[in-house]
Amino acid sequence: MVNPVQVISRSSKRLARLAVAEVAAAWLIPTLLTVAYGLFQTRTRNLIRSRYGYVIDPRHATILIQIVLGLAIGELTALAWLARRAWSRTNDFAATAEKIDDAVGARQEVVTLATLAAPTHPEHKERRSPLFAMLWRRVIEHLERFNPQQQFRFDAKEPLWRSSILSGVIIVALGLATLALMRVPSAVEAASYSLRQLADKIDTPSATASDHQVAEALRDVAKDLESPRVPPQQKLAELQSIKQEIAKIDQQKATGENGSGNGSGGNSSGSGEGTGKGTTGKGEGKGQGQNGAEKGEGSGSGGPNNGAQGDKESIQLQNNLAKAQAKLEEENNLASQSQVAQNQGKTGTGLVPQPGSNPNQGGPQSKPNGTGNIQMPGAGKLADSRTPPGSSGSSPNSGDKGSQGDTHLGQFPKAGNYERYYRLGDKGPPIDIQNARYVTFRLPTSVVAGGEASGKTVQDAGSPTAKTPYSNAPLKEERVTASPDEEQLLPPRYRDLIR
Amino acid sequence: MGAAPEQQQATPNERVAEFRKAFARAEAEVGRVIVGHRDIVRKVLTALFAGGHVLIEGVPGLGKTLMVKTTADVLGLSFKRIQFTPDLMPSDIVGTQVLTEVDGRREFTFKAGPIFAHVVLGDEINRATPKTQSAVLEAMEERQVTVLGVTYKLDPPFFVLATQNPIELEGTYPLPEAQMDRFLFKVVIGAPKPDELREILNRTTGASTYQPQAIFDPGSAPSMIEHLKALAREVMVAEPLERYIISIIGACTPGGPGAIPEVSQYLRFGPSPRGAQALLLGAKVNALLDGRVSVSYDDVNDVIVPALRHRLLRNFQAEAENVTTESIIEQALKRHTRSN
Numbered sequence: 001m002v003n004p005v006q007v008i009s010r011s012s013k014r015l016a017r018l019a020v021a022e023v024a025a026a027w028l029i030p031t032l033l034t035v036a037y038g039l040f041q042t043r044t045r046n047l048i049r050s051r052y053g054y055v056i057d058p059r060h061a062t063i064l065i066q067i068v069l070g071l072a073i074g075e076l077t078a079l080a081w082l083a084r085r086a087w088s089r090t091n092d093f094a095a096t097a098e099k100i101d102d103a104v105g106a107r108q109e110v111v112t113l114a115t116l117a118a119p120t121h122p123e124h125k126e127r128r129s130p131l132f133a134m135l136w137r138r139v140i141e142h143l144e145r146f147n148p149q150q151q152f153r154f155d156a157k158e159p160l161w162r163s164s165i166l167s168g169v170i171i172v173a174l175g176l177a178t179l180a181l182m183r184v185p186s187a188v189e190a191a192s193y194s195l196r197q198l199a200d201k202i203d204t205p206s207a208t209a210s211d212h213q214v215a216e217a218l219r220d221v222a223k224d225l226e227s228p229r230v231p232p233q234q235k236l237a238e239l240q241s242i243k244q245e246i247a248k249i250d251q252q253k254a255t256g257e258n259g260s261g262n263g264s265g266g267n268s269s270g271s272g273e274g275t276g277k278g279t280t281g282k283g284e285g286k287g288q289g290q291n292g293a294e295k296g297e298g299s300g301s302g303g304p305n306n307g308a309q310g311d312k313e314s315i316q317l318q319n320n321l322a323k324a325q326a327k328l329e330e331e332n333n334l335a336s337q338s339q340v341a342q343n344q345g346k347t348g349t350g351l352v353p354q355p356g357s358n359p360n361q362g363g364p365q366s367k368p369n370g371t372g373n374i375q376m377p378g379a380g381k382l383a384d385s386r387t388p389p390g391s392s393g394s395s396p397n398s399g400d401k402g403s404q405g406d407t408h409l410g411q412f413p414k415a416g417n418y419e420r421y422y423r424l425g426d427k428g429p430p431i432d433i434q435n436a437r438y439v440t441f442r443l444p445t446s447v448v449a450g451g452e453a454s455g456k457t458v459q460d461a462g463s464p465t466a467k468t469p470y471s472n473a474p475l476k477e478e479r480v481t482a483s484p485d486e487e488q489l490l491p492p493r494y495r496d497l498i499r
Numbered sequence: 500m501g502a503a504p505e506q507q508q509a510t511p512n513e514r515v516a517e518f519r520k521a522f523a524r525a526e527a528e529v530g531r532v533i534v535g536h537r538d539i540v541r542k543v544l545t546a547l548f549a550g551g552h553v554l555i556e557g558v559p560g561l562g563k564t565l566m567v568k569t570t571a572d573v574l575g576l577s578f579k580r581i582q583f584t585p586d587l588m589p590s591d592i593v594g595t596q597v598l599t600e601v602d603g604r605r606e607f608t609f610k611a612g613p614i615f616a617h618v619v620l621g622d623e624i625n626r627a628t629p630k631t632q633s634a635v636l637e638a639m640e641e642r643q644v645t646v647l648g649v650t651y652k653l654d655p656p657f658f659v660l661a662t663q664n665p666i667e668l669e670g671t672y673p674l675p676e677a678q679m680d681r682f683l684f685k686v687v688i689g690a691p692k693p694d695e696l697r698e699i700l701n702r703t704t705g706a707s708t709y710q711p712q713a714i715f716d717p718g719s720a721p722s723m724i725e726h727l728k729a730l731a732r733e734v735m736v737a738e739p740l741e742r743y744i745i746s747i748i749g750a751c752t753p754g755g756p757g758a759i760p761e762v763s764q765y766l767r768f769g770p771s772p773r774g775a776q777a778l779l780l781g782a783k784v785n786a787l788l789d790g791r792v793s794v795s796y797d798d799v800n801d802v803i804v805p806a807l808r809h810r811l812l813r814n815f816q817a818e819a820e821n822v823t824t825e826s827i828i829e830q831a832l833k834r835h836t837r838s839n
Contacts, residue, residue: 112793134511
């Protein structure tokens with residue numbers, strides 16, 4: 001025998017569960033989306049950095065994560081509140097009875113019975129008339145074939161539609177926030193990122209202990225470079241030392257790539273010439289004895305080869321490090337100047353800049369005695385006052401393969417560690433130059449044809465070779481063709497702004 | 500038909516079946532005399548079993564009086580007809596004390612007026628003066644009359660069917676709004692359709708006319724009707740239905756909760772609580788007629804127009820623009836779903 005009150009109660013519970021499920025379906029996906037964005041924010045930043053070259057400031061990223069987490073908490077709170085409200089609204093005895101009425105076509109007989117037999121309103125029993133028994137029987141007849149599970153089913157269409165709208169809004173909002181926070185990385189950040197990349201590259205599972213140490217050192221330097229607490233001087237020092245490390249690594253790589261060969265020719269001493277293939281990392285050598293009778297052959301093995309890609313990355317790294325160094329030097333100079341000024345302001349007895357000692361003033365300066373003995377700068381001293389330490393021969397920079405230095409700072413750029421000498425018909429990997437303001441190049445050694453129609457090129461040792469690198473070759477036409485009225489070096493702090 | 504005491508012993512199903520049977524027979528008998536107007540007849544009988552009075556509006560010659568008289572005959576009730584005229588006095592309706600000689604002594608005795616009947620037809624009630632009208636309307640509400648300080652109860656069932664002519668308004672006294680409110684329903688009789696008119700001609704111009712049969716035993720009719728009226732009041736109603744009726748009343752009341760724009764624009768006053776009572780009572784009878792013992796939304800919607808049309812007082816703008824109360828009610832119903 002069907003008990004109408006029990007059926008209505010069961011249906012009410014089911015409708016409440018369905019309502020909660022619909023709310024959850026509508027809100028869960030946007031909430032998960034928000035949480036996922038917060039959790040994978042670091043990866044997103046890395047992806048943006050590696051794919052598009054933009055960075056998000058860590059402080060902004062932290063604020064964004066906090067906002068996103070707050071949003072997620074808000075969404076979860078809203079979900080809980082809406083679910084609770086949906087439960088309380090749908091878990092209504094009379095309202096459920098009305099739905100059952102509509103489902104079975106009972107013309108409000110079920111809801112009338114629910115009104116008069118609601119467990120939550122026992123006082124309504126007094127309103128029952130002598131006809132209530134008839135109503136009870138009629139409702140039982142209506143409910144005999146009624147099954148709440150079949151009648152009230154979860155319809156995902158509507159909540160998913162709402163969910164998609166909500167998700168779209170959240171995605172757009174988070175995407176716009178990310179776009180708004182994205183910016184071009186500074187020189188120091190670029191260098192730090194390059195160092196980390198190099199560290200990751202070195203720090204492979206098969207790497208040796210020393211490699212691990214180098215990788216850790218690279219990471220430490222990268223971390224210090226990004227840290228605002230580390231003073232620029234320390235950063236500079238770390239940068240210098242790590243550049244030396246990198247130079248060593250590059251040298252080792254170069255050694256491995258350029259195969260070496262030894263030859264022995266009998267009991268006579270011989271000299272050998274080695275040729276190496278960068279793509280295989282192997283070298284082979286041939287030796288010719290002095291007596292001409294003996295020939296020797298040797299083979300050498302090179303280090304791991306990364307081909308053109310390795311060269312490109314190495315150049316990029318060198319470039320980034322040089323820029324970072326310039327930037328840090330600039331900061332260091334500013335910091336020292338402000339420190340001097342501060343000291344002067346404090347004591348009132350500080351040194352007044354003497355005429356002729358202004359490091360920012362180019363050219364000859366008058367002496368304080370007013371005798372007019374203006375000293376013309378000697379050769380090589382023109383820009384000494386602005387020459388960074390790395391530019392001098394005794395600086396740690398002297399051994400690098402190419403610093404991509406900046407002429408603004410008096411650092412004459414050096415060519416990169418690659419030579420694009422190919423025989424006629426050979427094609428090497430393309431040079432991918434991006435965001436470069438200057439390209440430093442050097443004319444290659446003159447080559448002459450080895451023989452008529454032989455197609456072989458050999459080095460022409462007799463002809464003069466170009467040894468001076470040339471730079472400041474504009475990559476594209478200047479926007480303003482008219483010559484400026486006044487030529488002035490671009491202050492370093494504007495370097496990143498003006499391209 | 501059985502007697503009322505037997506009805507008390509019957510089961511609810513039997514009582515409901517008895518009601519439906521009596522109603523159907525009455526409807527059929529009246530329908531054998533009155534051609535067409537089946538809905539009007541049903542509304543009249545509904546009002547009778549709901550315990551209310553009916554105001555019938557229609558031009559002369561449409562069978563209003565015949566319908567009322569036939570209804571009384573079918574139900575086996577006493578019937579009186581009062582033709583309202585401007586010189587009709589209240590005493591002409593309720594009765595008066597007359598000086599009579601009994602056993603050589605003169606004394607005042609009460610001579611009951613035509614109001615003392617089960618079914619009273621107030622023909623062209625708007626032609627009497629307000630003073631006379633109020634005498635009838637007081638009897639309708641109180642179901643008693645007071646003459647010279649003595650109160651006389653009217654025998655139940657007391658059922659007034661008043662007619663009024665919508666034309667020839669000269670020399671008439673339109674019923675005051677407060678008194679219109681005392682009619683449960685107001686039904687409007689329209690002109691018969693051609694085939695109905697042909698049937699009317701056949702029935703009324705022949706040699707013989709049909710005499711309706713009473714559906715109740717002559718002596719038990721009043722008690723039977725009272726019992727069926729009580730049964731109608733036992734019909735149950737759910738809370739959502741009560742809220743629905745209340746919201747309908749609010750929607751038709753200017754300034755009321757959920758009032759539609761047309762109501763605010765064209766009405767001076769909305770329905771009183773009597774309107775809500777009329778809705779529910781009419782709906783209960785409708786439920787019984789459908790074999791149910793609980794009210795449905797359809798039952799309410801079926802009686803909204805006759806129960807409310809005379810309770811909505813139009814303003815001048817509505818009259819000027821010929822906006823009827825029926826159209827306003829229909830607008831309210833369209834925009835007012837049960838979910839409201």
